[in-house]
Amino acid sequence: MKADTAPPTAREELITLKHGAGGRAMRRLIEETLAQGFTSDVVDGFGLAAMDDGAALRVGDRWLVVTTDSHVVHPIFFPGGDIGRLAIAGTVNDLAMMGVTEPLGLTCAVVVEEGFRRSDLDRIQRSMRETCREAGVTVLTGDTKVMGRGELDGVVINTTGVGFTDYLVRDAGLEPGDRIVLTGPIGDHGIALMAARRGFDLDADLRSDVAPLNLVIRAALAAAPGAISAMKDPTRGGVASALHEMASKSGVGIGIEEAAVPLTTVVRSAAEMLGLDPFHIANEGKAIIGVRPDAVDRVMAALVSNPLAASAAIVGRCTAERAGTVILDTGLGRRLLAEPEGEPLPRIC
Amino acid sequence: MKADTAPPTAREELITLKHGAGGRAMRRLIEETLAQGFTSDVVDGFGLAAMDDGAALRVGDRWLVVTTDSHVVHPIFFPGGDIGRLAIAGTVNDLAMMGVTEPLGLTCAVVVEEGFRRSDLDRIQRSMRETCREAGVTVLTGDTKVMGRGELDGVVINTTGVGFTDYLVRDAGLEPGDRIVLTGPIGDHGIALMAARRGFDLDADLRSDVAPLNLVIRAALAAAPGAISAMKDPTRGGVASALHEMASKSGVGIGIEEAAVPLTTVVRSAAEMLGLDPFHIANEGKAIIGVRPDAVDRVMAALVSNPLAASAAIVGRCTAERAGTVILDTGLGRRLLAEPEGEPLPRIC
Numbered sequence: 001m002k003a004d005t006a007p008p009t010a011r012e013e014l015i016t017l018k019h020g021a022g023g024r025a026m027r028r029l030i031e032e033t034l035a036q037g038f039t040s041d042v043v044d045g046f047g048l049a050a051m052d053d054g055a056a057l058r059v060g061d062r063w064l065v066v067t068t069d070s071h072v073v074h075p076i077f078f079p080g081g082d083i084g085r086l087a088i089a090g091t092v093n094d095l096a097m098m099g100v101t102e103p104l105g106l107t108c109a110v111v112v113e114e115g116f117r118r119s120d121l122d123r124i125q126r127s128m129r130e131t132c133r134e135a136g137v138t139v140l141t142g143d144t145k146v147m148g149r150g151e152l153d154g155v156v157i158n159t160t161g162v163g164f165t166d167y168l169v170r171d172a173g174l175e176p177g178d179r180i181v182l183t184g185p186i187g188d189h190g191i192a193l194m195a196a197r198r199g200f201d202l203d204a205d206l207r208s209d210v211a212p213l214n215l216v217i218r219a220a221l222a223a224a225p226g227a228i229s230a231m232k233d234p235t236r237g238g239v240a241s242a243l244h245e246m247a248s249k250s251g252v253g254i255g256i257e258e259a260a261v262p263l264t265t266v267v268r269s270a271a272e273m274l275g276l277d278p279f280h281i282a283n284e285g286k287a288i289i290g291v292r293p294d295a296v297d298r299v300m301a302a303l304v305s306n307p308l309a310a311s312a313a314i315v316g317r318c319t320a321e322r323a324g325t326v327i328l329d330t331g332l333g334r335r336l337l338a339e340p341e342g343e344p345l346p347r348i349c
Numbered sequence: 350m351k352a353d354t355a356p357p358t359a360r361e362e363l364i365t366l367k368h369g370a371g372g373r374a375m376r377r378l379i380e381e382t383l384a385q386g387f388t389s390d391v392v393d394g395f396g397l398a399a400m401d402d403g404a405a406l407r408v409g410d411r412w413l414v415v416t417t418d419s420h421v422v423h424p425i426f427f428p429g430g431d432i433g434r435l436a437i438a439g440t441v442n443d444l445a446m447m448g449v450t451e452p453l454g455l456t457c458a459v460v461v462e463e464g465f466r467r468s469d470l471d472r473i474q475r476s477m478r479e480t481c482r483e484a485g486v487t488v489l490t491g492d493t494k495v496m497g498r499g500e501l502d503g504v505v506i507n508t509t510g511v512g513f514t515d516y517l518v519r520d521a522g523l524e525p526g527d528r529i530v531l532t533g534p535i536g537d538h539g540i541a542l543m544a545a546r547r548g549f550d551l552d553a554d555l556r557s558d559v560a561p562l563n564l565v566i567r568a569a570l571a572a573a574p575g576a577i578s579a580m581k582d583p584t585r586g587g588v589a590s591a592l593h594e595m596a597s598k599s600g601v602g603i604g605i606e607e608a609a610v611p612l613t614t615v616v617r618s619a620a621e622m623l624g625l626d627p628f629h630i631a632n633e634g635k636a637i638i639g640v641r642p643d644a645v646d647r648v649m650a651a652l653v654s655n656p657l658a659a660s661a662a663i664v665g666r667c668t669a670e671r672a673g674t675v676i677l678d679t680g681l682g683r684r685l686l687a688e689p690e691g692e693p694l695p696r697i698c
Contacts, residue, residue: 013467020461020495030493033471034459037478038488042454047489055489057453060409068456069492070507104406105391107417107509110383112369118362122382129386139387140396140404143418144379146369148695151502158419158458158492160509346497 021342022236022282027051046170051249053094053232054161056168063168067094068160074347076124076154078196080188080207083157084127086284086349090235091159092135092212097231097287098170100163101218105140106132109158114149124155135212137161167221171242173230174250179296180316181289183216183309184209185262186239190281190348191270198274205266209285216306217287223302227295232288236343240279242288243326244339250290253322256337258330260315279328280340282348290318370691371585371631376400395519400598402443402581403510405517412517416443417509423696425473425503427545429537429556432506433476435633435698439584440508441484441561446580446636447519449512450567454489455481458507463498473504484561486510516570520591522579523599528645529665530638532565532658533558534611535588539630539697540619547623554615560634565655569638572651576644581637585692589628591637592675593688599639602671605686607679609664628677629689631697639667 008014018025035048042048045057054067069090076083088106095103108128112121132138188209195206213233221228230250234242239261247254263278271278285308291299296314303312326337357363367374384397391397394406403416418439425432437455444452457477461470481487537558544555562582570577579599583591588610596603612627620627634657640648645663652658675686 008464008466015461015463015465015467015470015495017463017495017497020493026493030491033467033474034457034491034493036474038481042487042489045489047454047487048491052490055454055456057489059453064453064511066454066456066489066509066511068458068490068507068509070458070460070494070505072460072494072496104408104413105396105404105415107404107415108383109417109419109507109509111419111421111505112364114364114366115357116364117357118364118382121364125382125385132387138391138396140391140394140406140415141401141417142379142383142397144369144375144383145419145421146364146366146695147421147502148366150499151696152505153496153500156419156460156501156505158417158507158509160415160417160456160458160507162413162415162511346495347500 017346018342023241023340023342025342052171053097056098062164062166064164065095065098065100066162067091068158069094070156070158071349072156072347073349075196078208079192081210082124082127083155084124085131086210087157087159088128088131089210089212089284090349091161092137092214093233095161095163096214096217097233099165099167101214103137103161103163105138107141107160108139109143111145111147111152111156113152113154114146116155131212135214169228169231171230171232171246172249174246174252174290174318175229176252176318176320177293178229178290178318179293179314180254181291181299182261182313182315183287183303184311185264185267186283186286187267187271187278187281189284190345191267193348194274194345195270206270209283211285211308213285213287213308216303216308219302219306220289220299223298224295227292228289229292230290234283234286234288235349236282237340238280238282240337240340247326248324251323253319254316254326255319256316256326256328258328260313262311262313276344279337280344282343284349366695367691372590372689372691374691401520402446405447411513411515413513414444414447414449415511416440417507418443419505419507420698421505421696422698424545427557428541430559431473431476432504433473434480435559436506436508437477437480438559438561438633439698440510441486441563442582444510444512445563445566446582448514448516450563452486452510452512454487456490456509457488458492460494460496460501460505462501462503463495465504480561484563518577518580520579520581520595521598523595523601523639523667524578525601525667525669526642527578527639527667528642528663529603530640530648531610531662531664532636532652533660534613534616535632535635536616536620536627536630538633539694540616542697543623543694544619555619558632558634560657562634562636562657565652565657566636568651568655569648572647573644576641577638578641579639583632583635583637584698585631586689587629587631589686589689592686596675597673600672602668603665603675604668605665605675605677607677609662611660611662625693628686629693631692633698
């Protein structure tokens with residue numbers, strides 16, 4: 001009984017913010033602790049050991065995909081969105097990245113602090129409902145817990161999504177020659193949150209990109225059946241973390257042309273001012289898509305016709321050489337885009 | 350942006366601990382806020398509006414059941430269990446109550462406070478793994494978030510379960526004449542937690558009943574195919590809350606013989622000392638089962654042969670009269686067993 005009350009000794013290993021930051025430290029924690037013993041349990045599918053955005057199980061001739069995320073974003077209302085929109089879009093996007101664009105639905109479990117405003121809960125719920133409508137999904141069931149004052153900073157929302165797909169996409173499917181497509185400018189979510197936290201009033205255009213991507217992904221999949229080899233949404237840890245994971249799991253090298261990567265002037269300026277690298281910053285409405293070279297034009301045409309991916313760009317290609325690494329061509333030279341230790345901003349999603 | 354920082358005014362409605370306590374206050378919050386707008390979304394199944402332990406969707410000729418729970422129990426290690434065992438058993442049991450006794454699997458999303466002991470996280474994970482093994486289930490995928498020191502009291506674990514069943518059981522299926530079976534003594538979980546919090550050293554036998562019930566429920570369902578009309582696990586709000594919900598949704602009256610309700614001496618004494626009614630206290634390894642009268646002996650035989658339900662008892666029956674109410678026959682007279690406002694103990698699960 002003493003274990004959770006006695007103060008830790010200096011030699012004990014403690015959890016740090018980096019363990020939740022979507023980078024190397026988190027991956028290690030999951031591999032060494034949370035996924036232990038579950039690695040070989042899924043026989044006909046891909047479970048925890050695959051460390052994908054979700055799990056996939058063979059059911060008849062289809063795949064049932066399940067994905068979960070708890071949302072702890074701070075502040076809960078931010079430019080361009082709020083925790084409700086994020087909770088719906090985040091899970092819709094994780095499903096979409098695996099090929100599920102018409103989910104069966106989501107679950108929604110809310111943990112709220114005593115003394116939280118009922119009106120704020122109403123506002124969050126309306127935002128969830130509107131985002132559901134936008135994505136054509138619904139919340140199937142939920143759970144509500146209340147923690148005492150001071151035991152939780154505001155509200156935590158878990159959403160779990162389930163859905164079927166005939167065509168399973170994984171983050172490990174890249175092959176040499178595949179093109180890397182990015183569906184729009186990077187860093188908007190993280191920079192908008194950071195600016196809001198510091199009270200900056202930089203620009204009305206500095207808004208989170210948080211949005212459900214399932215409909216635009218559906219169009220991309222339909223435009224080039226079988227030609228999308230891998231997808232991942234660059235959330236915590238940003239584009240650098242996502243690309244590194246895709247390269248590493250797929251066993252390919254990825255070369256990125258920095259000049260081709262969409263980035264708004266306002267995010268570029270704000271990131272410089274804050275001393276942050278946009279490649280490390282979270283996005284909540286973007287996808288990295290690996291495409292077979294002969295299909296990339298069709299996929300691009302499908303993407304740019306949707307406002308959520310109007311600035312989509314081909315930003316790189318996969319090579320057989322330098323497997324597991326990501327090389328950034330800056331125009332002045334080439335450098336290794338390393339896997340970040342973690343997202344630099346805590347509670348980004 | 351101000352909404353979550355400005356102090357609330359005296360007239361604003363705030364969330365209280367009762368809103369998470371599993372009784373009337375929580376039901377109202379969900380109906381009035383959280384389920385709003387999702388009530389009619391599920392066409393071929395039972396979603397949020399049904400307010401069951403989970404949602405059920407028709408997939409081919411089977412039902413896909415999805416259920417979610419966030420676990421905030423305090424203390425995280427308690428006599429008879431810990432938050433890890435609770436997180437697995439809680440969701441396994443919610444699935445079992447709807448007829449899913451061989452789940453496809455669970456998701457597990459952990460939110461942990463900065464400074465939490467790595468060794469405690471290891472211990473919780475081991476407990477989850479052991480409980481999974483006991484229930485024959487696995488964790489398919491997960492999520493990890495870290496909140497800053499003082500932003501979260503320890504750890505919150507969400508588990509969401511998915512599984513198929515041919516025979517869907519709901520909490521609304523009771524009919525007049527059905528017998529009410531309780532699988533064992535009541536109040537163990539809540540009383541054990543309360544005693545642990547107050548530092549009582551009442552008795553080595555005062556332990557939480559937290560356990561996965563899917564295997565014993567599978568045996569009960571197999572013993573009397575089609576004859577189990579309703580199930581519910583009496584967690585937050587206790588047996589009183591669960592019976593009230595079953596009576597109300599099924600449109601029947603329920604009469605309970607108090608003398609028949611299993612209750613250990615140690616829980617009875619502790620509840621008296623703490624001034625608590627065992628009917629209002631949470632259980633985490635018990636089920637209330639509605640059974641057609643001609644099948645009750647077969648169901649009882651299946652239950653008592655399993656150690657988790659060795660003290661199962663027939664405690665009451667359903668009537669067409671007094672629909673929606675629960676009447677307790679105390680032996681000295683009859684009284685209404687009202688729906689509690691909520692579980693008397695915060696963070697019980």
